[in-house]
Amino acid sequence: MTIRNVRDHGQRYRPRMACLKKVEAVVLEMQDPKTGVKSQTQRLVITTIPHAITGEDIVAWIANRFKIDAMEARAMGTMMVAFGYIYPLQDHKRLILKPDTSLYRFQTPYFWPAQQWPVEDTDYAIYLAKRNIRKKGMLELYEQEEYNNLYKWMNHKWDFIVMQAKEQYRAGKERKKPDRVVFDCQERAYWVVHRPPPGTVSAMDYGHERMVDPNLKEKKTPDYYRRIIMFIQQSIMRPRVKSSVSIGAIVKYATTCREHDPFLYPCLPSNPWLTDDITYWNLNMPNVEIPTKMRVERWTFSFGELLTDPRGRADFRLFLKKEFSGENLAFWEACEDLKWGTAATMKEKAQQIYKTFLARGAPRWINIDGKTMDVTVKGLAHPHRYVLDAAQTHIYMLMKKDSYGRYLKSPVFKETQKKAIAPEAHRFSEAQLEQNAKRRRPSLSPIILRQQEEEQKAKLAATGPVDITQLCRFTAPVPHLAVYTGICEAQSTASPGLMTLPNSAACPSPISVAIDSTPASERRFDGNGGPSSSHFPSIAEASVSEEDNQPPAPKSRMALSLSRFLRRGCNAPSVFASLSPKCGVASGGGKVQPLGVEPLAQPQPRRIANFFQIKVDIPPECRIYPIDSEDEEDDSPDTARGGVKEIICPWETVTKQDGAG
């Protein structure tokens, strides 16, 4: 029993197949005893079978009927063969029309392709079972594979399939021998058309299904006219661009991207759709280490190209990290995540983004103008998917006008450009192409791909967003940090926070680790810090050890909050990563490992409870709020306790806890 989710009522139309009716008309014309195609008899050993036609006769008839030349007639004939209205008697797997004496025969109307209904897998299973019953080992490799697949997913119907196959076989045996031969040929031809062997192109590729029959004429009701009026009104309202401008843009785009178009220029090493060799796809994986030269060149075309390519974005991220303006890109990505994410998590995401990037004293504050900030904050009272659009656009333009240019001149980019590979073109022989076609395998399941993405994201989050509020407090003098916050620079040298840890020789502070964030430094840190599974405990430990060395400094919960923050940031992706999908494709047999042991131990509700408490404990001497310090007065009740400050969302009516800890 097939599950039918849509009550079809013959309404799933496949528009490319609308031509079938016309082909049928032509086929019927060909049958005319006087004006149709000449037929002859096919001789077999024991009998003769009538109604065989030669390829050249077909071509001649078509050319005569439609008054076209032989080439076109041949193409049209091939189309009829490809659709399955005529089938070849020799070389039955190649559905082409050979304009010589090769024989063909007309397919019986029962086996004609129909627009209204797709070809059912049940029928295919019955056919394969029939062939198997008739003689074991008769199925080809691809048929055997299909058969096994069908056995797996149609398992509950299998008794029916076998029973029906047996009965059909026995019913077929009742007919006379020549008719049996004809029927077998017909059935085989039918399935060559509708389940083509690998490496062949099928004419049955019909594109999308539509809910409306394109052959029907639409009735002119008032509703129809209303729709037409609406459509025209909207067209009039659309903004317009001068054609010279738009054409100029198209010409520019075409000339820039000409060599990147796989239709116009061959892709290197070879086009997988043509040669069945997937090196091209492997070289251009989203997160490949070394990109190809063509890919790197595309990044120079526009900022959009750079951002949409995951490898390009990673490169850009690296560059920004070195420049310490990574928060812009992080904010932009967070906004994208909000826009495209699930509706359930939207509110929390919006709030987290606000706390991380937009609030005063936020750890990764981004620089947007007052008006946009106003609009955004107002919108955040009732968050929806596009609430951060204005801010996102602002930041996007900022990156585009400023960082992008510098990126293209930077050593990071030049390095990547130098290392990019330009693969050689493949040159496959016919035999090799066939080999490749046989070795075709389906690609990674999208579930696995998604898991890998989540893993990547988790790793990214784990390597630490740079929290600039803690930068100046804890870092040893790192000269290039001066770029970050002007205020801090002046104070960092005077800050008493610069301590030398007794064990700091090999152990840099957690923040500079986060900044540096090369795997080497992490490993170094881990090795020193303790358990190697995740460096979160190590951070806590290191901070603890730091605390011991600064008795005058207030008890710092900053590092702990950092670790909590990192953990939090890491939680969502790890949760996804731990979902085990029911995918049968075990590509590489690798089970997806969640990122670190610790993050998964935290249940979701607790995460939310932690949400609104970034307690930033900053001593008054090191005020590094990168905003004008008007609201220092607000903090005065807090200074007594050493400057406990909570970041709370301004739209919430939370009683500010005075001096609460």
Next chain:
Amino acid sequence: MNRWRQSVVEIQTRKRQVNECERAQAALSKVTACFQQMATSLGSNIDGSFLREELEETRTVAHKICSGLHRRLLTLLTEMEQGQEDKEQVERLWVIFLSSLENFQQDLKKVKALQEIFPLTQRKDRQALVNTGYAGGTSEVAARAAMVQTPWLSIDETERPDLKTHIRGIDVLLEEMLQRVNVPLWSVEPTQEADGGQEEDESLEDMMEVEVVSQNNISGCCHHHNCKVGCLLCLLS
């Protein structure tokens, strides 16, 4: 009612009914297979009123079997108690019946469409029939279908629906079957193995194989098994 309380007679009756249904299902398979074999000749050069009559008769037989089988299976399923021994068997029958109904309905739709394309009401319609290479008729197939026996075939004198009504009737039947009885379709385990066993009678195939070999000696074309018809081609024109 407790299983132990069921009298021997009841158990025996039920067993008999289940066996009846199984045989009826086999009969239905046979009839639908014959129907399909005959339907493939529609629109071909051997199409004619005779063929269509035979089709009609086969369809009526199928309809009778279907309605009887449906009623009896439904009774069996609704009467089923907890932990009934033949629960699996009856459910399996149910699923097989569903699948075969679906399959049959597909054939019916195709037949309806073909009869519209090839109405055969006028003489000139015969010229449009497709020259498929068939020579003989399908009478033997029809006879095979007519030979089918079911206990209720002669008893039940239900209505003889025409094609359109029949198709719609099956639609209604399918929906009703899916909604009324809560049988988890996916829990049914097949009793046949993947390859479905072999048919005993292969003599004809052997004969055809021999032809291939002899042909091979003469024309030396390909040895591929599947290509036996292609191999048998011998252009002596």
